[in-house]
Amino acid sequence: MKKKIVLLSVIVIVLILTIAVIYFFTNSNKSERLPVTQFPSAPADTPFEKINSDIIHSESQWTTNNTHDAEIIKVDDWYYTFSTDYKVAGAPLPGIQIRKSKDMIHWEFVGRVFEELSEEAVAWTNGKTSTYWAPDVIELEGTFYLYYSVSEFGTRNSFIGLATSSSIEGPWKDQGPVITTKNDDDKTVNAIDPGLILDRDDNLWMVYGSYFGGIFITELDKSSGKQKNEGEEGTLIAQRQSNDYEIEGPAIMYNKKTDMFYLTVSYGYLEDTYNVRVARSEDIQGPYVDYNGKNMVDISDESFDTGTKVLNSYTFNDDTGWLGTGHNGLLQDGEDYYLTHNARAGEDLYWSHLHVREIVWTNDGWPVLSPERYAGKPKEKSTVTTENLIGDWEKIEFIRFDDSMQTSTSLSLLKNGKINESDSKDYWEFEDDTLKLYWYAPDEAQGDYWIDEVKVIPQWDFEKWQPTLVFTGLKQDGTAIWGKQMINEKE
Template sequence: MKHLLILSIYIIALTFAGCKDDDVEPKEDDTETDTEFTIPTYDDDYSDIASWSDRNKWNLANVHDPSVAYYDGYYYMYGTDASYGNVHEGHGHFQGKRSTDLVNWEWVGGPFYDPPSWVADSLNAIRSRMGLEAIPEEDINYGYWAPVVRRVNVGGQEILRMYYSIVINNYIKSGKANTDANFDGSWTERAFIGMCESTDPAGAEWEDKGFVTTSSSDRGLDYSRSSLSDWDAYFYYNAIDPTYIVTPEGEHYLIHGSWHSGFAILQVDPATGKPLNTLGDPWADNASELQARYGKRIGTRVGSGYWSRWQGSEAPEVIYKDGYYYLFMAYDPLNVPYNTRVVRSENIDGPYYDITGRNFTNGEGDSYPIVTHPYKFNLSYGWVGISHCAIFQKEDTDEWFYMSQGRLPENVPGIPVSNAIMMGHVRRIVWCPASKSEPDNLWPVALPERYAAVPDYGTITKDSLVGTWEHINLEYKYGQQNTASSLTLNADGTMSGALTGSWSYDEAKKQLTLGDVIVCVEREVDWEASPRRVTLVYAGTEKNLNATYWGKKK
């Protein structure tokens, strides 16, 4: 089960202040015009406004496991119940934010305050069929995690449809709260996915539609656990972290899963949002029988062995683009190591392959490319815990965006429990070639700097790339930040520093070739500079690199 490592914390907020034109004047070699816009000036350390009363100042503070959908002129974002200092407690569940520009966000209320009554009813109905005593409703420990929100058309009316996760943190055998002292030789209880809908998200008016699915096991009624260090999980599917997609053919699918045996896919009715088929009891004697009822497994990080029951992958997010379904996922615990990978398939139910050809559906090993990973540019402490993403398209454009939380590293001086700072990160996605020989085989990676709506200043020329860059080899290092090294692109087409050899640039495609790796170049804001300013950035990968290149021009 997913670990929320948010202990004693504080909370914070963000403010936007205007910048004069000369604050954002591009460097001389960028051949840009005087287009006016405002660079965000809020501090990423929002601990000085750590109170619920300051929530209207938060902007992107206190974002965790976000999901984004466009509705009635706004991008609405909802996420897991989490905040610095747990100040959200007692103020409803799945708090949201909304924005018109993806840069400035205002707080909006969530769909409900009290746990929906159907959760306790469903839990105890299942327990009764398992021969277990009911857990009194007042003794049930609820957790509210990871909603997904989409705009859908139902009966000619556009609505927001949200699937949300509620985790029951009591032991199965005794029904007691999940504490070490109460350990009874069983696993903790199941999670549920429910659904609600709204035509007035600004007013926090939602209609709950109830049960959709629940955690399910292929081990019958054997929910025993030998010890607290036993991770040979009872549940095959963990019913949290839903994602929701409508295919080009108009079919609706819910995909979910976290840390257990992999990701499940359920087809749902477009009108009701509920599973097309009756699920039946959430236990079976084997995986095949369970999958026939609770959904086909479309992916798993580990295909077999002990750790296949408790693997560090979660938070599937699926989009469709140009003939492929792209499945983004989070790897590892969320406090520091959290990182994002992506695989793809021509079919919604797989098989899904990574950029190297590994079969994620069959669990053939870690998948690449790396979309995000803990990192650090110079002049900052950098970011960790960057995953559980929302992937969405900007309305009426071809631009795709990545949004997740980012956490400050542990033990940042002057910030109590700094790793509990949860800042929302919005990044543009670039689609880059898998190799020089496959220019049309494009894969998504996120840009290294966050989105600030930098205007189009015109062509990025080859001459503007000459100079010194901060280069990061974004590779998989468990729990460690990838750090920047100096890279110089010389005017004669050679490189020195972090990379050597030659470089070239395709101005029309905005593709920079660094040796054997093609990266995509864009303008973004340098968030580490003081004051922040416009600069050039790049991101890209190569199918045999097992890493991603990130860069920022100094």
Template sequence: MRLKHLFNFSIGLTSVLLAACNTDDLQPTGIVTKPKTPSTEFTPPTYADDYASIASWGNRTSWNLANVHDPSVVYDGEYYYMYGTDASYGNEHVGHGHFHGRRSKDLVNWTYIGASMPATPTWVKDTLNNIRERAGLTPIDAPTFGHWAPVVRKVGDKYRMYYSIIVDNYIESGKTNTPANFDGSWTERAFIGLMETTSLKDNTWTDRGMVVSSATDRGTNWSRANLDDWSAYFKWNAIDPSYVVTPENEHWLVYGSWHSGIVALEINPTTGKPDKLETLTDHGVRIARRQNSDANRWQAQEGPEIIYNETTGFYYLFLAYDELSVAYNTRVCRSTNITGPWVGIDGKDITQGGDCWPMLTHPYKFNNHSGWVGISHCAVLQDEASGEWYYASQGRLPENTGGNTFSNAIMMGHIRHIRWTDDGWPVVMPERYAAVPQTAIVKNDLVGTWENITMEYQYKTLQTSTTLTLGADGKTTGAFTADWTYDETKKVLTIGDLKLCVERGLDWEASPRNITLIYSGLTANGRPVWGKKK
């Protein structure tokens, strides 16, 4: 059982830092290529964060980044394409296919292009019922499916989409998962499937069938004590795929959520599938878990995204922590091997259950806005031409925003620029990416009043800003009391021992929206520090 099964979409970080941020030295290769032409012309995006008034299916051409959840982004040489979980405010997507896509030339303005899967493939039901028959269970005539969290990568001359389909029916009776139908068993397995296409523009995909399904070590003991029992029948949960190709041309699918942790499964490059699935071991090796206990299958982490940074020589594993509607926050760890050990900024072994730091995003609120919650399950992509990296996820409005009881079901796509520390850790910028021209920033530009958020981990709590003043005398007051300096070449603000990456960004909370200065950094123990100039 996974928490997402329970959420009804219809309602819906000491001040000693590591090192400077450096975008000149760290230019790793990545997964997209998009040339950029410097320009000082700029028009801020005007779409509303609260898109309830245009949430209907008939307004889908106006959605832009509205109704985005668990995005994956890939570039085809002309457009960025984004696909995600079937989720929309008011469930407006229902009946219109699955894994809905949109595309953009600038990562700012997006056009809805339709579903990539017209209908659930017949192999899902057939495979499910074949497994049930072997277990002595009756078939499920009309399974309740959920379509979640695809990942799209270019492999050779094809694009592969690995997608998740969950079966939301109880194992014992086959009835749909509702409290009234609870029969003392767990819900059924999930599947990861594969589709391929040679043209994203055509949006026509060929389904290649099952890649892996949820796996158990409990045989036919699928009983669940009650709805508060979270010990999970399935050890590996076949959802939330991510994909990486190593420099040695090994292909790996990284997947999983909650249950017993995150799994890495080697894939045959030609078929896009594992060579065999005969034993539990064939389903992959655990690479991350939140608690060092084989008995604990409520790990509260999911949504793995894996990338390789060629310059640092590390793989980076981004993880979503906690429940998705409010508390969602993003963590990252790194390793020189896909199978680990994966290590956090504090040296803890995430493979063996260490708590993962740094934290990169957390529910937050700047002034003049309701704030954002549920910010995680990210995609991480790179523009190979410029070397710049980006973080994409959803953000949700807090409950009762604007008096709307269902505002937490408003899911806006967020894209943020990533900067890197000299020690090779990513930091995510506090304001959403808007293609603001990056003209020179000199020390005097930083003098003045800022909003600062130094984030600690607080479950389901928005981190709010306090005032920071950078004086012309090189002193700070407010959130920090220390001397400050600025490196114009690296665009790094130093306050005491804290290093903060500075750039121009959009003040999304201002009315009208306008260009301002923003910063992001990490404390020594891996808590993010975000700021924007007033």
């Protein structure tokens, strides 16, 4: 009897080991899933709609819809965005839209800063403006300072104005123009697209400009909110060769850890090729240089396309993607940094949404963006292991000289450390949160390999509506690269 029991036990053990071996080999290139608590939770019960004609005339249901040029500020426990008035299939109203959110995911419509254009705005633009553009807002000693643009489209007949309020939701008092430009004046800048930033010593600066003349920065008086040296143009910090090459929507953030200022601008056309570029400087007035050391004011033939591209129109598999991903805002919230931007639905570019993305910092101090929209933080600190990365991925590269929609390609990280093929000379390594992809190029690369260095983070997959791992970083030549793990929840 004992022999039978022993024999039966041996058989059971052999069966278990056999099943384990079969499972190991059939799943050797599948991703081990992190515990659910280490991913962001689902942002909603069902995916967010890109297009919904039923809400066109219902502002209370707009959420992220009909948002353009949004800037973001945190007040107490609320996040607020102020944006250019926009409406799909309809004319925009004169005012600046205000939205608020507790989590930067679910947004509710608050109202508008203004109900009508000021007489001064109408007169300055020769009666050829219909709304205020591209606002930014900052809080100084309990007062909110909101800067806005008015412009006669396609001209330098523009001005940046100021409104103030003791409450972030208003009412707002118009304080008139801060800086003005005219076609026939002696300036080169176009006075639109203000962005506010405090320097290391808490001095207030405004970065601004668009197309004509490039991007400038000027110091403001913190007590009045107006220019410290009235009428000056400021310092040129970014430009392009001509108006045939777009540049606008500037913003600046400061990172205390790197002790650097980071300038973001948008290139391309707002409906489709809009893309975000970044450069950095030790001084708030520049010079700002990109990843490859190119100065943002350089307009030589060799450097006409400066700026490290970190965001571009894109599409992952099984999705129509997003166009016009530009005109960003910046937010520092404690130790975390975020970027907001426009995004137009790939199937209908007139539907413009607000996107919020987490900024991730590379090991050498450059800001890159999450491939997925912000869906909150995991409930517990995430620990990603090498085994978690094994499997199939989608990869997108933002080529600097191609601003069209970028599509994803396949990437496989194999258990034996190779990429795509088991006998490949391309390989990958992972340590802490940094993934390195080594691409064999013996006749081109120093040390025989090009190296892509990216950060891995758990995110919510908005395209497949499930948790996943993503990576973001820069290739060795400064090209931004995104990745998203392809997980089949039915496996």
